[in-house]
Amino acid sequence: MTQVAAQTPNLRIAIAGLGAIGKSISTTLAKGGVPGVELTAVSAKNHDKAKEFVATLARPVKVLNIADLEKEADLVIECAPAALLPEIATPFLKAQKQVIVLSVGALLFHPELIAMAKEQGGVIHVPTGALIGLDAMIAAAEGKIHSVRMVTRKPPKGLAGAPHLIEHNINIEGLTEAKKVFEGNARDAAKGFPANLNVVVALALAGVGPENTLLEIWADPAVVRNTHTIVVDSDSAKFTMTMENIPSENPKTGRIVAQSVIAMLRKMKSSFKVGT
Ligand SMILES: NC(=O)C1=CN([C@@H]2O[C@H](COP(=O)(O)OP(=O)(O)OC[C@H]3O[C@@H](n4cnc5c(N)ncnc54)[C@H](O)[C@@H]3O)[C@@H](O)[C@H]2O)C=CC1
Numbered sequence: 001m002t003q004v005a006a007q008t009p010n011l012r013i014a015i016a017g018l019g020a021i022g023k024s025i026s027t028t029l030a031k032g033g034v035p036g037v038e039l040t041a042v043s044a045k046n047h048d049k050a051k052e053f054v055a056t057l058a059r060p061v062k063v064l065n066i067a068d069l070e071k072e073a074d075l076v077i078e079c080a081p082a083a084l085l086p087e088i089a090t091p092f093l094k095a096q097k098q099v100i101v102l103s104v105g106a107l108l109f110h111p112e113l114i115a116m117a118k119e120q121g122g123v124i125h126v127p128t129g130a131l132i133g134l135d136a137m138i139a140a141a142e143g144k145i146h147s148v149r150m151v152t153r154k155p156p157k158g159l160a161g162a163p164h165l166i167e168h169n170i171n172i173e174g175l176t177e178a179k180k181v182f183e184g185n186a187r188d189a190a191k192g193f194p195a196n197l198n199v200v201v202a203l204a205l206a207g208v209g210p211e212n213t214l215l216e217i218w219a220d221p222a223v224v225r226n227t228h229t230i231v232v233d234s235d236s237a238k239f240t241m242t243m244e245n246i247p248s249e250n251p252k253t254g255r256i257v258a259q260s261v262i263a264m265l266r267k268m269k270s271s272f273k274v275g276t
């Protein structure tokens with residue numbers, strides 16, 4: 001059921017990063033896809049290419065440097081390479097505004113952003129993104145969680161170039177059967193796979209934290225979708241969830257990620273909210 005828009009002033013949105021996620025969200029917002037939400041500005045690495053893209057949108061928006069986005073918006077959606085998170089989020093948090101973070105792994109290495117939001121009155125939102133069940137995780141976290149385990153299977157091209165593979169000399173080209181390329185906790189996964197495993201960090205932040213959220217990653221030539229299975233045991237419920245994500249134009253990123261952000265914005269503006 002569609003959530004109902006509340007009568008409040010328009011929420012002005014800036015988007016930082018025009019890749020698979022940023023372009024998809026921009027297209028939906030520019031055509032008025034979320035009532036009460038207005039796209040005002042975008043930032044991109046290549047401004048000429050960004051202007052060409054913006055010309056295809058239903059409504060014109062400004063193409064600006066990251067530092068100039070804050071003047072134009074109440075909320076910035078970070079959908080850029082992880083290293084840019086502090087540069088994108090800081091001006092908005094200092095101005096007591098809001099940030100939606102997609103490069104969730106980077107939050108583990110920049111706890112000062114979470115402290116800044118708390119001290120200065122801004123808000124950081126982590127959408128469910130390419131994952132499933134964050135509502136159940138945060139509800140279970142109100143009680144005692146005994147264990148959280150996740151197994152991720154991606155087609156090899158969805159993992160290619162990850163620092164962990166390069167550092168450990170792990171070759172995933174030409175695989176004929178599934179190969180386990182990582183076993184460890186969410187913090188180490190965020191370091192070793194900064195562009196591939198934001199989801200396990202979101203799961204960790206919703207539940208038992210990055211040290212206690214355990215993960216296996218498999219490069220699997222037999223899968224065409226990014227597949228995440230999560231097994232949780234807690235004093236309120238035991239649950240097992242599997243998500244099979246269809247990749248977007250970026251093979252590392254599921255199509256559902258942009259839709260998750262749109263759903264989050266719709267919920268923010270709604271007078272009828274479903275889900276935790
Ligand atoms: N939370 C989640 O569930 C998920 C998060 N992600 C993360 O979201 C982020 C974006 O993902 P995608 O759109 O798939 O990546 P992408 O690689 O398709 O897009 C990133 C864009 O940022 C641009 N960029 C680079 N330097 C820039 C700069 N200085 N200023 C502005 N833009 C710049 C790049 O040119 C590129 O167009 C990544 O960090 C990715 O790991 C991806 C999938 C799921």
Ligand SMILES: O=C([O-])CC(=O)C(=O)O
Pocket residue numbers: 130195196197198199200226227245252253254257
């Ligand atoms: O799309 C996915 O399956 C997950 C992903 O890339 C990420 O967590 O960064």
